[in-house]
Amino acid sequence: MATTMHLCGVKTPHSAFSRRLQCELIPPPKPLYFALSVASVSGLCPRTLENSWRGSVLRVNCEGRSVDVIEKNKMENKNCDGLSNELTCVMKFGGSSVASADRMREVADLILRFPEERPVIVLSAMGKTTNKLLLAGEKSVSCGISNVSDIDELSFVKELHLRTADELDVDRSTVSRHLEELEQLLKGIAQVKELTLRTKDYLVSFGECLSTRIFAAYLNKTGVKARQYDAFEIGFITTDDFTNADILEATYPAVAKRLQGDWTSDPAIPIVTGFLGKGWRSCAVTTLGRGGSDLTATTIGKALGLREIQVWKDVDGVLTCDPNIYPDAEPVPYLTFDEAAELAYFGAQVLHPQSMRPAREGDIPVRVKNSYNPTAPGTLITRTRDMSEAVLTSIVLKRNVTMLDITSTRMLGQFGFLAKVFSIFEDLGISVDVVATSEVSISLTLDPSKLWSRELIQQASELDHVAEELEKIAVVNLLQNRSIISLIGNVQRSSLILEKAFCVLRTNGINVQMISQGASKVNISLIVHDSEAEQCVRALHSAFFVSGIAELDGECGSQNGCASMLPN
Numbered sequence: 001m002a003t004t005m006h007l008c009g010v011k012t013p014h015s016a017f018s019r020r021l022q023c024e025l026i027p028p029p030k031p032l033y034f035a036l037s038v039a040s041v042s043g044l045c046p047r048t049l050e051n052s053w054r055g056s057v058l059r060v061n062c063e064g065r066s067v068d069v070i071e072k073n074k075m076e077n078k079n080c081d082g083l084s085n086e087l088t089c090v091m092k093f094g095g096s097s098v099a100s101a102d103r104m105r106e107v108a109d110l111i112l113r114f115p116e117e118r119p120v121i122v123l124s125a126m127g128k129t130t131n132k133l134l135l136a137g138e139k140s141v142s143c144g145i146s147n148v149s150d151i152d153e154l155s156f157v158k159e160l161h162l163r164t165a166d167e168l169d170v171d172r173s174t175v176s177r178h179l180e181e182l183e184q185l186l187k188g189i190a191q192v193k194e195l196t197l198r199t200k201d202y203l204v205s206f207g208e209c210l211s212t213r214i215f216a217a218y219l220n221k222t223g224v225k226a227r228q229y230d231a232f233e234i235g236f237i238t239t240d241d242f243t244n245a246d247i248l249e250a251t252y253p254a255v256a257k258r259l260q261g262d263w264t265s266d267p268a269i270p271i272v273t274g275f276l277g278k279g280w281r282s283c284a285v286t287t288l289g290r291g292g293s294d295l296t297a298t299t300i301g302k303a304l305g306l307r308e309i310q311v312w313k314d315v316d317g318v319l320t321c322d323p324n325i326y327p328d329a330e331p332v333p334y335l336t337f338d339e340a341a342e343l344a345y346f347g348a349q350v351l352h353p354q355s356m357r358p359a360r361e362g363d364i365p366v367r368v369k370n371s372y373n374p375t376a377p378g379t380l381i382t383r384t385r386d387m388s389e390a391v392l393t394s395i396v397l398k399r400n401v402t403m404l405d406i407t408s409t410r411m412l413g414q415f416g417f418l419a420k421v422f423s424i425f426e427d428l429g430i431s432v433d434v435v436a437t438s439e440v441s442i443s444l445t446l447d448p449s450k451l452w453s454r455e456l457i458q459q460a461s462e463l464d465h466v467a468e469e470l471e472k473i474a475v476v477n478l479l480q481n482r483s484i485i486s487l488i489g490n491v492q493r494s495s496l497i498l499e500k501a502f503c504v505l506r507t508n509g510i511n512v513q514m515i516s517q518g519a520s521k522v523n524i525s526l527i528v529h530d531s532e533a534e535q536c537v538r539a540l541h542s543a544f545f546v547s548g549i550a551e552l553d554g555e556c557g558s559q560n561g562c563a564s565m566l567p568n
C-alpha cells in the first residue's frame, strides 16, 4: 500500500517546492517524520532509509540530485539551512535603522536580499520615539488635560507615524487607533498628575507597537507576507520590575510555540515588537531596560534554536571604543559571548547589558551589522574564538558611578564583615559592579543602572540609607562622580595590558583609585574620576589601537606608545 510521507514544514511559502512535496512511500515500520528541503523522494524502501542514516542526516540520491533528509525529532531547535522550511534567523533593527519611511524601505530591501533566510524580524521604536514619549509623559503630569494635545512631543510622534504611513502608502488606520489611545493615556496622566513606572512602560510601548504595525503593513503591501506581533501577547513573560524587567524562563517555550506554530500553519514573516514584555503578576506591559530590543532578539533566537541572531545598528559592528569618545574607533571582527557581555554590562551602549545571556545559553552566534552599510563584515560573537593573537579588544567607559570605601571598625571578624556588607546591599536591592578587598576594608562601586531606574530623590535617600546601615559596622567614605574604564581583552596577557595602561596613565598624571582584575577572564577595570575619564580613554585607545601593542617593547615613555592626553 502506498502512503504519503509526513514532512515537517511542508507548508513552504515557496509554492514551486510545495507542489513537489507529496511523495509515495511504503509505510515505514515505525512512524518516521522527515524534513525535506528541495525535492520529493519516491520509491524508497523503509529499510533503505533506516540503514542509511549518518548521524541524524540521511543523504539520498533523488532524480539525479543529492538530497538531505533529516529526522524531525533530531531537528528540534536545530535549523540546518536548506534542510527544512523552519525559521532560520532573527534580524533586529534598532531605532536608527527604522527612523523614517526611507529607512523602512531600505530595511525591507535588506531583508529580501537574503532569500535563503526565513527570518523573525524584531523592531525598535522609530528613531527617538521612546525619548519623545517619555518627555510627553513628564509634561502631561503638570500641563493640565486641556493642554495635552499641544505637547510638542505628542505632535512629533503623531506626525512622524502618519507621515511614514503616507510615504509608504500604508493605510493610516494601521496606526490611527494607537495614536488616539496614546493621546487618551497622556490625558489620563494629566488628570492624575502622576507618571508611575508602570504607566511609563505602557506609554513607551506605543513606540514599538506603532513601528512594527507600519512595517508589517508595508511588507504585505509589497507582496511579502508578514504578521505583526506584540511581544506581550505572545509569551514574553517578565518580572514586574517596571522599566527594567527580566525575562522569565517560561518565555522560551511560550514564544517558540506561538511563532513556530503560526509559521507552520500559515507562513508569514513575523514582525515582533522589541523591548516589551508582560509582568507575570501584574499582567501589565513591562519594558526590558533601554536598548532592550537586543534582548528580545536573543530571547527569540534561543527560544526557536535559530541558526543566527543579527542585530542591525548604525555602526559597523562593535567598535574598539565608543565612537562618540573616539570617532576613529575601528570595528572588532570577533568577540566571545563573555567579552561582549562584559563590554555591554560595563557601558558599551551598542548592546543591551543582558542581551548575551540567551545567546550564550543557546550557543547561537550573534552578528552585529550596520544597516547603513550592509556590506561591512560587522562583528561576529560566538562562544569561543582564537585568542592567540588577542591582547586588547575594546575600551569601555561607564560614567557617573558611585564608589564606596568601607573600613571595618573591627566589631566583626573578616568573614562576618564581608557577609554583613553584602547582606546590606542585598536587603536594599542594590547591585555592586566592581569590588576590591583587603583584610579590614572593602572598596566597591554601585551599579548605576539599578539606581538610575529610580527617582533622583529616591536615589539620594537610598545612598544615605546604605551609608547609615554600613556605618553600624564600618567607617564609610562615599565617593561620587567616578568612572569605570574597562579594558576588555585577553586577561592571560594582563601584564602586557597593565604595563601599557599604567604607562599611559602615569604619562598623563592620572591616579587610578581602584583596580579590579581576575574575577572576569576578559576584563580589567580601573576606577578614575569622571572629570579625567574621557581623556583617559582617548589616550588609552590611541596607545593600544593607534600606536599598537608592539611598541610596548622598551622603556615606558611617550615615544613608546604611552600617548599623552588628546585634546577634547
Ligand SMILES: Nc1ncnc2c1ncn2[C@@H]1O[C@H](COP(=O)(O)OP(=O)(O)O)[C@@H](O)[C@H]1O
Binding pocket: 093, 094, 095, 096, 097, 124, 291, 312, 313, 314, 315, 317, 318, 319, 320, 321, 322, 323, 324, 347, 348, 349, 350, 351, 394
Ligand atoms: N563600543 C561601541 N561600539 C559600537 N557602538 C558604540 C560603542 N559604544 C557606544 N556605541 C554607540 O552605540 C550606538 C548603537 O547602539 P544603539 O543606539 O542602541 O543602536 P540601535 O538603536 O540601532 O539599536 C552607536 O551609534 C554608538 O554611538
Ligand SMILES: N[C@@H](CC(=O)OP(=O)(O)O)C(=O)O
Binding pocket: 093, 094, 095, 096, 124, 125, 130, 131, 207, 274, 275, 289, 290, 291, 292, 293, 294
Ligand atoms: N526603543 C527602546 C528599545 C530599543 O532597544 O531601542 P534601540 O534598539 O533603538 O536601542 C529604547 O529606545 O530604548
